[in-house]
Amino acid sequence: MISKRIIPCLDVKDGQVVKGVNFVELRYAGSAVELAERYYHEGADELVFLDITASIEKRKTLVELVEKVSEVIRIPFTVGGGISELNDIEALLRAGADKVSLNSSIVKNPLLITEAAKRFGSQAIVAAIDVKSVGGVKKIFIKGGKEETELEGLSWCKKVNELCAGEILLTSMDHDGTKVGYDLEFLKQVVESVTIPVIASGGAGEKKHFLDAFKIGVDACLAASLFHYEELAIKDLKQYLQSNGIRVRL
């Protein structure tokens, strides 16, 4: 049987890992390549690198970083941030990334998902979706959480599924960095409405939060600061999950 995945997320700015609260107040957490290597040896199942400045500065992402990371780790990883063209995707996959995560660009051009899936396979295309409650409605935000869109959360998740995304990385902006737990209610709605794997993101603060998310059916849990600042060891987390009946790779 397939195991549930634990994914440290590295928000990268100029090669350094940073972490904010509710998408602002950045704090440095070390070199991306060194952290990646540490997580590989500590038993992470996968890593995600998000270039948090890319989309705003219109900068092409991180082929060089991808090359360096793929030299030191032997687990899959996803990269995102400012990716808007098939050629960008090709360059990143060729450099050693397994998947790309697309966010702002697919809101502007949803068919990019389908084109990319046709060329590289769905498994390489992650739809990253940032959701925030606005007047009781889950709205989609783009450009690193800076710009509100007209899109509603659940219907956009269904749409990226139809367009052949391989996975949804669902981040709750309301929960991000707060350590109050994942947005279980919304995650459950999404998991029940799509046919592709869902990665929970935003809000993990303790082991039980991961267990709660896996129990409602998410396939992977992502966390950042908990791991960066060594508040939680991946191995301890996995042992806890296993002893609570969740299948993990130990």
Place this chain on the structure above:
Amino acid sequence: MITLIDYGAGNTASVANVLKDLDCEFVISNKEIDICNAEKIIFPGVGEASFVVRKLHMLNLFSLLRLIKKPMLGICLGMQLLCDKSKEGDVACLGIFPVTTEKFDETKIKVPHMGWNQIKYAKQSKLFDGIPEGEYFYFANSYYVPVNEYATSVCSYGIDFCSSLEKDNFYGVQFHPEKSGQAGIQIIKNFVEKC
């Protein structure tokens, strides 16, 4: 020398990094001459089947890869392309293994099959020397090769499917050994040293 085939959508860098770790001589190429001169061939895979088959025809490699007598390891899509046909883009593939690649049923299970899964051995294979049964490997596939007489290991995701295949000089693994930690490195080492 090993030739790592680059067809434009493959994840060649990751496999190359493992070969570097193993101090193995290799070239990354899509030229006939480098395939003819290789001792062994690795055919990595990320991409969409019909796109890659078109690429192989354009590069004039299709017939060469069918007929080659050197050890060749197909990875993920590379393994699926060793089969007769693929339902991904309804395309005729290399025809080494007499079986058709099918799509997982998304009404029954989440597709793609994405993450770490365990394999069970079906037959002895040099590729798995030193690797205990039940080891986890990293998979990322929407399509699968049905279990058949050439399966050396089987994985389960909704249904049982082929996680590795072997016939004559052709080897295939559905998972990504280059992304499966120490056990995956061992698979590539075994291919380089023992196959």
